[in-house]
Amino acid sequence: MSIKTEEISSLIKKQLANYQDTISVEExxxxxxxxxxxxxxxxxxxxxxxxxxxxxxxxxxxxxxxxxxxxxxxxxxxxxxxxxxxxxxxxxxxxEVPVGDALLGRVVDPLGRPIDGLGEIKTDKTRPIEKKAPDVMERKSVSEPLQTGIKVIDALVPIGRGQRELIIGDRKTGKTSIAIDTIINQKDQDMICIYVAIGQKESTVRAAVETLRRYGALDYTIVVSASASNPAPLLYIAPYAGAAMGEEFMYNGRDVLIIYDDLSKQADAYRELSLILRRPPGREAYPGDIFYTHSRLLERAARLSDDLGGGSMTALPIIQTQAGDVSAYIPTNVISITDGQIFLNADSFYAGQRPAIDAGTSVSRVGGDAQVKAMKKVSGTLRLDIASYNELASFAQFGSDLDAATQAKLARGERTVEVLKQGLHQPQPVEQQVVTLYALGHGYLDSLPVDDILRFESELANFMRANHQDLYDQIKSTGKLPEGDALDQAISSFKDTFETSDQKKSTAADQDESQEAEN
The missing domain is CATH 2.40.30.20 (Elongation Factor Tu (Ef-tu); domain 3)
Structure with missing residues (x-):
């Protein structure tokens, strides 16, 4: 058997053509x-x-x-x-996870991979999921409001851009609804929203996405979903991935709202991981660094200094309690990290008070500095009014004879509680809220039946938009109440034309009688 020199030379040439002088070394x-x-x-x-x-x-x-x-x-x-x-x-x-404008309007998993069936996300930017929070000198104080569109929050527990405000309460008390309504209210506010769903059913996340799409809010929102069917590591990293996506916008001078729904499930996932990794368990079997797990996440929410572009990231973490116990381990941890809490009371929820926010337990430690002056003026005594009404109402049920002053306080309290009710997915602009609370505080609602309060509020808003849009614009642009008595005149003129339910019934009865007489 002979080997031709041509074959040998062609083989050598082929080997030389494919030769690489770089050696790949992998650990x-x-x-x-x-x-x-x-x-x-x-x-x-x-x-x-x-x-x-x-x-x-x-x-x-x-x-x-x-x-x-x-x-x-x-x-x-x-x-x-x-x-x-x-x-x-x-x-x-x-x-690291992919970041950038390409993620807006999309639903992704905690690794940034699309799970909405809308194709690939085209972005070459990435950020590490773990990053050191901005230092004290890199921040500035919270001074701009983040309007939620929910009267009781914007009036009593206002939230500022760059704040961390905890939403806490039992299951099925409306925590997620507040978060979704806040996202919906950011339309045309130049705000990027990120909704991180942790440990929820995929059908629940789908419903939330469809709600955002229906109200036109998905265009400026990123949804990060680590559903209940995902392994524990994805539930654990989901909020960090969401924070990384938000930081990309924050460090480019944009304002971001991020919602973690909810951190109780993330804590459970981290506990599961830690126990399997054989880390020593601590209180309630949570690992010793569970506080650090949440603090290093929430501290990334900030309002940056002007030197860094002045962007902000506002965090609304959600925590689920058991039977209203805010003194449990994880709730107390997160309460101590955040700048206040919105506490949802199950009893109020089942009694028909929606949103079921407990004005006595809820507090905002910095949002008042960001509240517009008009809202601060009309909501000044609101918290005290509600507290005194609750106290009087508990005594009044045992006694029948009440003096006129007590009866007046009870009547005002009933109307205050009624005014603070709000329908689902119906956020209101701040100027509408201010006019409603102004009417309440100046006694325009005192003579109305409680059942007519919400209808009065709705029809007043329509009347103001149709006839006094300039007053709305003035409140919105200046943040102050209009000077003089223009607002009083507008509300008085509307009230003169407003018919209560009893008046409508009597008018209808009179019409029926006159019709019968004619026949």
Whole structure:
């Protein structure tokens, strides 16, 4: 058998053409354990905390425990395809997510992958999910309002841009509804919204997305969904991924509203991960760093100084309580991190007070500085009025003879409680809220039956828009009440034409009688 020199030379030429002088060196490890969304691997001596690691089957993991003889990895996906003995390699990248305008209007998972069926998200920008919060000197004080469109919040527990305001209450008391209504109210306010759904049913997230789409709010919103069917690591990183997406806008001078719904489920997911990673359990089996888990997330919400562009990120974390117990471990942790809380009372909710905000327990520690002057003026005594009404009402049910002053206070309190009721997905502009509360505080509602209050409010708003839009514009542009008695005259002229339910019935009865007489 003879070998031709032409064949040998062609083979050599082919080998030389494909020759590469760069040597690829990858640090790899071997999986020694896998289960419950967690893997352990040895051999990754130089792995970094939070580094992205890749398994043989293409699934990624994040280095979490850096121990002397192995690395604890949380698997960010389906771990059932990983086996002991598989290879895992370092990527050299800290865990990051895609960011930018391309994500607006989309529903993504905590890794930034689209899950809404609308195709690929085209962006080449990424940010690490973990980032140090802005320092004290990089921030400035909260002085601009973030209007929620909900009367009781904007009047009693106002929120400023850059604030962290906790929404807390039992399940099914309207926490998510407040968050969704706040997003809807940001239309035309130059505000980017991010809604992070943690541990919720996919059908629930779908309903929220459809609500945002119906009210035109999805165009400026990013929805990050880590549903109940996802593994615990995705539930744990979801809020950090949302914060990273928000920081991209904040550091470019934009205003961002981010909602974490809810951090109770994230805490449960982190507890599950920590126990599987064999970290020592603490109170209620939560790991010792559960406070740090939430504090390093919420501290990233800030209003940046002018040198950094003046952007802001306002955080509304949600916490679920058991039987209204705000003194439990996770609620007290998050209360101590945030700048106030909006407490939802289950008893008020079932009694028909929607939104069921407890004015006595709810507080905003910085939002008052960002409240417009007109709102501050008309809502000054509102909290005291509600507190004194609740106190009087509890005594009045035991006694029948009440003096005129007490009866007047009770009547005003009933109307105050009625005015603060608001329908679902019906946020109101601040100028409309101011006029309504002005009418309440100046006694225009005192003579009306309680059942007619909300109709009076609605018809007053329509009357003002049709006949006195200039007063609305003045409140909106200046943030102050109109000078003189223009507002009083407008409300008085409307009230003179307003018919109560009893008047309508008597008018209808008179018409029926006259018709019968004619026949």
């Amino acid at each position: 790899t490890g071997t999986v020694t354990y896998v289960g419950d969304g967690v893997a352990r691997a040895d051999g990754l001596e130089n792995a970094m905390a939070g580094e992205l690691l890749e398994f043989d089957n293409g699934v990624y993991g994040m280095a979490q425990n850096l121990e002397s003889n192995n690395v604890g990895i949380v698997v960010l996906g389906d771990y059932t395809g990983i086996r002991e003995g598989d290879t895992v390699k370092r990527t050299g990248r800290i865990m």
